[in-house]
Amino acid sequence: MDDLLADFLTETHEGLVALDVALLRLEKSPGDKPTLSEIFRLVHTIKGTCGFLGLSRLERVAHAAENILGLYRDGVLTVTPAGVSLVLRALDRIKEIVGGLEQGGSEPAGDDAELIGELDAAAGGDGISTLAETEAAFNNAPAPAAVEEPLAAEAVESPSPVAKPSAPQRRAAPPPAETPAAEEAATSGRAPPQSIRVSVDVLEDLMMLVSELVLTRNQLMQLSRARSDGAYSVPLQRLSHITSDLQDGVMKTRMQPIGNAWAKMPRLVRDLSIELGKKIDLEMRGADTELDRQVLELIKDPLTHMVRNSGDHGLEGPEDRRRAGKSETGRIMLNAFHEGGHILIEISDDGRGLSLDRIRQKALTQGLATESEIAGMSDGEIHRFIFRAGFSTAAAVTAVSGRGVGMDVVKTNVERIGGTIDVASVEGRGTAFTIKIPLTLAIVSALIVEVAGERFAIPQIGVLELVRVGGGSGSRVERIKDAPVLRLRDRLLPLVSLGRVLGLEEGPSQPLGEGGDAGFVVVTQVGANVFGIIVDRLFDTEEIVVKPVAPILRHIGMFSGNTILGDGSVIMILDPNGIARVTGVVADGAGARAAENKVASAVRSSEKTSLLLFRAGDETPKAVPLGLIARLDDIPVEQIENSGGTPVVQYRGQLMPLLSMSGGFVPAEEGRTRQTVLVFSEGERSLGIMVDAILDVVDEALSVQAGQGRPGFLGSAVVAGKVTDVIDTAWWLGQAGGDWFRPATATPASRRLLVVEDSAFFRELVVPALAADGYEVVAVEGPAQALRLRERGEMFDAIVSDIEMPDMDGYAFARDVRGGGPWQDLPMVALTGRVEPAAVARGRAAGFTDYVGKYDREALLASLSECLAVPVAA
Numbered sequence: 041m042d043d044l045l046a047d048f049l050t051e052t053h054e055g056l057v058a059l060d061v062a063l064l065r066l067e068k069s070p071g072d073k074p075t076l077s078e079i080f081r082l083v084h085t086i087k088g089t090c091g092f093l094g095l096s097r098l099e100r101v102a103h104a105a106e107n108i109l110g111l112y113r114d115g116v117l118t119v120t121p122a123g124v125s126l127v128l129r130a131l132d133r134i135k136e137i138v139g140g141l142e143q144g145g146s147e148p149a150g151d152d153a154e155l156i157g158e159l160d161a162a163a164g165g166d167g168i169s170t171l172a173e174t175e176a177a178f179n180n181a182p183a184p185a186a187v188e189e190p191l192a193a194e195a196v197e198s199p200s201p202v203a204k205p206s207a208p209q210r211r212a213a214p215p216p217a218e219t220p221a222a223e224e225a226a227t228s229g230r231a232p233p234q235s236i237r238v239s240v241d242v243l244e245d246l247m248m249l250v251s252e253l254v255l256t257r258n259q260l261m262q263l264s265r266a267r268s269d270g271a272y273s274v275p276l277q278r279l280s281h282i283t284s285d286l287q288d289g290v291m292k293t294r295m296q297p298i299g300n301a302w303a304k305m306p307r308l309v310r311d312l313s314i315e316l317g318k319k320i321d322l323e324m325r326g327a328d329t330e331l332d333r334q335v336l337e338l339i340k341d342p343l344t345h346m347v348r349n350s351g352d353h354g355l356e357g358p359e360d361r362r363r364a365g366k367s368e369t370g371r372i373m374l375n376a377f378h379e380g381g382h383i384l385i386e387i388s389d390d391g392r393g394l395s396l397d398r399i400r401q402k403a404l405t406q407g408l409a410t411e412s413e414i415a416g417m418s419d420g421e422i423h424r425f426i427f428r429a430g431f432s433t434a435a436a437v438t439a440v441s442g443r444g445v446g447m448d449v450v451k452t453n454v455e456r457i458g459g460t461i462d463v464a465s466v467e468g469r470g471t472a473f474t475i476k477i478p479l480t481l482a483i484v485s486a487l488i489v490e491v492a493g494e495r496f497a498i499p500q501i502g503v504l505e506l507v508r509v510g511g512g513s514g515s516r517v518e519r520i521k522d523a524p525v526l527r528l529r530d531r532l533l534p535l536v537s538l539g540r541v542l543g544l545e546e547g548p549s550q551p552l553g554e555g556g557d558a559g560f561v562v563v564t565q566v567g568a569n570v571f572g573i574i575v576d577r578l579f580d581t582e583e584i585v586v587k588p589v590a591p592i593l594r595h596i597g598m599f600s601g602n603t604i605l606g607d608g609s610v611i612m613i614l615d616p617n618g619i620a621r622v623t624g625v626v627a628d629g630a631g632a633r634a635a636e637n638k639v640a641s642a643v644r645s646s647e648k649t650s651l652l653l654f655r656a657g658d659e660t661p662k663a664v665p666l667g668l669i670a671r672l673d674d675i676p677v678e679q680i681e682n683s684g685g686t687p688v689v690q691y692r693g694q695l696m697p698l699l700s701m702s703g704g705f706v707p708a709e710e711g712r713t714r715q716t717v718l719v720f721s722e723g724e725r726s727l728g729i730m731v732d733a734i735l736d737v738v739d740e741a742l743s744v745q746a747g748q749g750r751p752g753f754l755g756s757a758v759v760a761g762k763v764t765d766v767i768d769t770a771w772w773l774g775q776a777g778g779d780w781f782r783p784a785t786a787t788p789a790s791r792r793l794l795v796v797e798d799s800a801f802f803r804e805l806v807v808p809a810l811a812a813d814g815y816e817v818v819a820v821e822g823p824a825q826a827l828r829l830r831e832r833g834e835m836f837d838a839i840v841s842d843i844e845m846p847d848m849d850g851y852a853f854a855r856d857v858r859g860g861g862p863w864q865d866l867p868m869v870a871l872t873g874r875v876e877p878a879a880v881a882r883g884r885a886a887g888f889t890d891y892v893g894k895y896d897r898e899a900l901l902a903s904l905s906e907c908l909a910v911p912v913a914a
Contacts, residue, residue: 048089049142055082056138059131060307063124067310070119080109086134097147098137104159105130111163125314126162128307130155240333243293250283250290251585257283258582258606284583294334298376298385299327301340305347309372312351319358319369320351326376331383335477339385342450346387346473347372349447354391354471364468366390366833366862373831382600382617388472390833394465399425406431423463427451469833476617484586486613488579488605489562492544497584497603497613498573504565506578510558517561517574523737526561526572527671535561535572536623538614541598564616571620582606586613597622649742649808651759653735654718656701661735661764663757665742667804668769670721672734674714691719691726698728699775701752701767720773722801729772736760744812754812766812769805770897791837791908795819796826796853797871798845802894806840806871809897815904822846823853830863838907839863840900843872843883851886858887867907871900 062079066072087102105127111117133155140148257280264272302324309322331339355361355370362368375386396419403409403425414422425431429448454461454475465471486497507528509517517524517535524535539545561572584603593599593612600615650666680687680698687698698717717728744755744766754766793815797803803819810817818836820826822845839857843850850870857863870888872879880891890903 045093045141045145048093049138052086052089052134052138055086056131056135057303058082060128060304063128063131064306064310066119067121067124073113076109076113076119080106080113083109095141095147097150097152098134098141100156101130101133101137101152104156104163105134107163108159117162117164123162126158128311130159238293243290246290247294250287253283254287254583254585255604255606259608260606262606287583294332295330296333296336297327298329298331298336298339298383299324301336301343302327302374304344305374308344308347309351312348316352317357318351318355320355321369321371322347323371323373325374329376329378329383331477335383338453339475339477342453342475343374343385343387345447345450347374350387350389350391350471354389354393356392360392371831383477385475385477386472387475388470388832390470390831393467393469393471394423394426394463395467396422399423402431420462420464423465426463427461466832466834469835472832484584485581486584486603487562487581488611489538489560489575490577490579491539491542491575494542494544495579495605495609495611496538497582497611498562498564498616499600499613500581504563504570507561507563507572508558509561509574517559524574525737528563528572532666532669532672533561533563533570533572535574536619537574538619539574539576541619541623573614573616573619584613649740651738651740651742652718653738653759653764654716654731655733655735656729656731661759661762662701662731663742663759663764663766664718664769665804665808666737667800668720669718670726671719673717673719673728675717677713677715680715687730689717689728691728694726696726696728698730699772700730701772702730702732720769720801722799727773742766742808742811744808754808766808768809768812770809791904792816792835793818793904794826794829794834794836794839796823796839796841796845796850798822798842802842813901823848823850823856826853827856830857830861833862835862836866838867838869838904840869840871840904841888842894843870843874843879850888851882854883854887867904869900869903869907 059079059082062075062082066075066079069075083102083106087099087106090096090099090102108117108123108127112119112123117123133152137147137150260272260276261280264276305324306322309320312318313320350372351370355372356364356366358368361370371390373386373388375388377384399422400414403414403422404411406428408425408428408431409417426447427450431448451461454477460476462474462476463471464474485500487500487503489496489498507526509526517526519525524537526533526535537545560575560578562575563570563572565571582605584605586601586603589599589601596618598615598618599612600618601613602610603613604610651663652666652669652672653661653663656662675689680689681695682688683695683697687700688695689698690696696719716731716734718731720727720729738760740757740759742757742759744757752768752771754768757764757766793810795803795806795810795817797806797819798821800821803821807817807819818829818834820829823841824847826839826841841850841853845853848856850872854868854870857866857868867889868887870883870891871894872883872891873894875891875893883891889907892899892903
């Protein structure tokens, strides 16, 4: 294959992708003249170049398509979906011929007479233009106002049909002077940007060489530090800078936006919509998210299959959607973003969701599990049966799907590049797949740590801070029962001992700072959750070359790769996400639930909550959500003073009131020397509740049975197998006076609520209080997360929202909800500290049904009861 033909194939592939996008844009906006002109020019360029190369079959098909496009552009014919479909068929035939040309070096044999006849008939007989007429029309056509994807110089040329230029002549041809970029460059005196085509193999070789150069640089730097030879420090520093710049440049050549893999999706969804008789909208977000070129190529086919699966299996037909109270048009959303050094890709729809009953029945029929095994499985575990080979719940086999071949292949392809795939689904509301692609071949900055004599690397992108513990540093690792925690400023930080998790340490270990050796805590973040990893030693940060995890170690789940250090040692790279998932330190780390939380970060009253168990007064255990507690303090009784009959202690430069759950505080009579205190803080306000003893920290789904009107308690629940009193934190806060909140009584209800509140403290306060009154509560940290729930098809009976929030305030959120969509008629209650008449009037104008002071629980429950009893007007 000569260079000229190779250039033609490359440019034609680019032009065909651009044509797909432009034709779909034209179908939605038939009067878009710039798009019509762009399409005409692209097809004309393909046809003209075919003539130069003697590709007669391609030229005939392209010329027939160009006839119709010329009539569209001149206004002789009206753009219709049927006409666009016919032109797309012609482009598909061109792609087929180009594919054969690429494989064999010459045009494949074939008969296009039927297709060309349809194109000619659509052009209207006498409206068919000759080749010379088409050339004249092209030369007289106005330039497009804007072209979405700039083409290479040779792809924009208008070649003459008389002479066939040689390859050197064609490469030397300048871009047409009519392009805006060329005009701007000519007037400003600057040369237009230039580019060349480079073989992928050349770039791969460069990447491997840079990787070896980085390793060699690291070795030289380590030798220089060991020998303390200053003569080499300056040239080595210069070498290090050059190596870093070189690796950055080469890495950029490997990175491509994921939008390149999505370019064919609009056409795919359009054809799927026609084939299935469904109305489908495709929304793509994060198209600029860049990922490795190799990963991009491997992920294209899985994404294509999953989008087709969402359209066929996931979305209902228009009539079924109307009966379900949904819009006739279904939605498929693609979303890509970076998180913790990984790429996350979400494919979601607002369709029928996965049927648990059908999956259970299919699993039993295929012998994948027994009835007793299925009975003990969570919904997420049952959903994951769809990744088994040959598994399908389709009622019939279609041309699109239903043969049971697909999701297992998707899973295999994703895992082949070291990734994971998970699914979350709500029947009747939709399904979301989350693909997580870890680091493959890349160069990153990493922190080197040591545990039990073994070194590991932690990608620096996941490290928030480092804390020294023990050894007289002041910080220490403590334990609540067997759970290690660290008091970091005003919060309790859950910890993971890396040595024990990896099996490098055996037997009970002594907490650091309590007689144990000094160590370090690497504070890291997974999603919205922050936790610490206990290590023995810290070394320097290094630029490391990341290699994929070997298949034999992939099942461990705590490693994202391995690397070679400057001294030649091979070490593993830790994955904080995997550590959190394996250890359960993040409460919502389970598979399907984690996938659902990625789609919308939410706290649900039906899910497990971290609870602190303690004893106060009697022997019945007491419980409070751990997220409400800022600190656990053990205060010497001599520091507790009295102010106006109330015990107080100096805390952060202020006097913090102390409340007793035992009916009073008389340390002298009890002979105690220290007092355990639960500290609650929000902003500048703090309150301490004195208790007798801390018992444990557990994760439980908090199912509260309403109490007998006991002040200070929401009711009772079974926690860790024992009947436990759940305290009403709001009541105790109200006893402190000031601007803490008033107590309230419970009103039974049985509805689903969405709470939008940016303060984690108030979310933890509201969820159990409303749950105790029978509501199912979903709490999110802002309007953005709430609107993502709406996009997924989540439905609620009412919305409770804060007003003053970052990014989007409550007023804007209310206007968005009232602007249209499935939530536009829901009751909305504003929950805020500003209740002056002007604020109330503004809230009602924005769309709020009612306005309640924060936190007046009695008023909130009364408002919800009233709102849910009377439907709100649109």
